[in-house]
Amino acid sequence: MDLSVVIPTYNERDNIHPLVARIHQALAPLGIAYEIWFVDDSRDDTVAVLRDLEARDPAVHVLHRDHERGLASAVVRGFERAQGRYLVVMDADLQHPPELLPAIYERLESGIDVVIPSRFVEGGSDGGLGPLRKLISWTARVIGQLALHRLRRISDCTSGFFGLRREVIDGVELNPIGWKILIEVLVKGRYRSVHEIAYAFVARDFGESKMSLKEQWNYFRHLVRLVSQSPPDRRFFLFCLIGLSGVVVNEAVLSFLWYGVHLRDTVASVAASFVAMLNNYVWNDRVTWKSESSGRGWGWKLPLFVGISVVGIAMTTLVMRVCEGFGVPVPLGQAIGILVSTAWSYWMNSRVTWRKIEREARGDAIVVTRESVRDSFARAKSGA
Structure with missing residues (x-):
């Protein structure tokens, strides 16, 4: 089997026949062996429509679920039954044009691991969404890209329309929450290349959107779980938590030296700051960037960490002063400075102090390429 098309359905009876007809029209000229897997959770008579079609069309297969729900889990069940190489x-809902299937197949056949039709490549469009849905979609994408490093170069990481080689998910445990299965694949999958093709997302003709507050909440739960399962992505959050613990240590040591030992305030402050830096270094070395070499390399890693921390302190003060010059209250300017210096300190430590561990964890670079509508037309015209 060359290609398997997996389609989760929930109360989409009016869209089934037009969708299957357009899939056949798109794929038949390729002369390949393909199948269509519908994984159905419907509570209306969609399943009857699907069963009737399955009985008459040998390419159509149906799995109806009574005791499991959810778009992403439906896709996983479809993967388990699909026989295709791709x-x-x-x-x-016909918002994803089946006419793109030949282009997706051809790009996969050329050796690309993951192909994503994108609304945000030149020539693409998300015109099928209203203003509120566009805002929700944009917010979800940005939060996902900030939280997970593998999503940052993907323009449409929350898309529900994508193709992949089977090897990308072979042996990978997919256990998504909610509706964004592509994010799970991009974070956990084994791939080296991603190609995005521009397409226009159109408004649905029949049925209703399945978007809800519950699905938005599931999306955030999904992101949190993926971050917790991905060492490169959870490091920044661990780094921030350890930084907060350093504040507590700093205040405790300062209070002891000033009130208990009666050192001068300047001496007590400097000593407390260095004790806090040592606390932060130990925890970051043994937790944030934990490895077989943790606990070793103090002779060069600790000075690097302290140097970066000192520059971070100076950066915080500088940002606060600059903000003050623009009329920003000092406490707010200090908070902005802390955010800037924290991001800078994490970036520097990941690329200098613990660079070897970071490189090993991230592995080989993933190549992301994009294809606009103009590029697709030129490629089709040339027969590529």
């Missing part, structure tokens, strides 16, 4: 996931 897998494509798309929605049943």
Whole structure:
């Protein structure tokens, strides 16, 4: 089997026949062996429509679920049953054009690991969404890209329309929450190349959107779980938590030296700051960037960490002063300075102090390429 198209459905009876007809129209000229897997959670008569179609069309297969729900889990069940070398996931609401299937197949056949039709590549469009849905979609993408490093170069990481080689998910445990299965694949999958193709996301003709506050909440739960399972992504959050613990240590040591030992305030402050830096270094070495070499390398890693921390302190003060010059209250300017210096300190430590561990964890670079509508037209015209 060359290609499996996996389509999760929930109350989409009016879209089934037009969708299957357009899939056949798109794929038949390729002369390949393909199948269509519908994984259905419907509570209306969609399943009857699907069963009737399955009985008459040998390419159509149906799995109806009574005791499991959710778009992403439906896709996983479809992956488990699909026989194709290449897998494509798309929605049943006709907002994902089946006419792109040949292009997706050809890009996969050329050796690309993951192909994502994107609304945000030149020539693409998300015109099928209203203003509120566009805002929600943009917010979800940005939060995902900030939280997970593998999403940062993908323009449409929350898409529900994508294709991949089977090897990308072979042996990978997929256990997504909610509706964004692509994020799970991008974070956990084994791949080296991603290609985005521009497409226009259109408004649905039949049925209703399945978007809800519950699904938005599931999306955030999904992100938190993926971050917790991905060492490169959870490091920044660990770094911040350890930084907060350093504040507590600093205040405790300062109070002891000033009130208990009666050192001068300047001496007590400097001593407390260095004790806090040592606390932060030990925890970051043994937790944030934990490895077989943790606990070693103090002779060069600790000075690097302290140097970066000192520059971070100076940066915090500088940002606060600059903000003050623009009329920003000192406490707010200090908070902005802390955010800037924290991000800078993490970036520097990951690339200098613990650079070897960071490189090993991230592995080989993933190549991301994009194809606009103009590029697709030129490629089709040349027969590529």
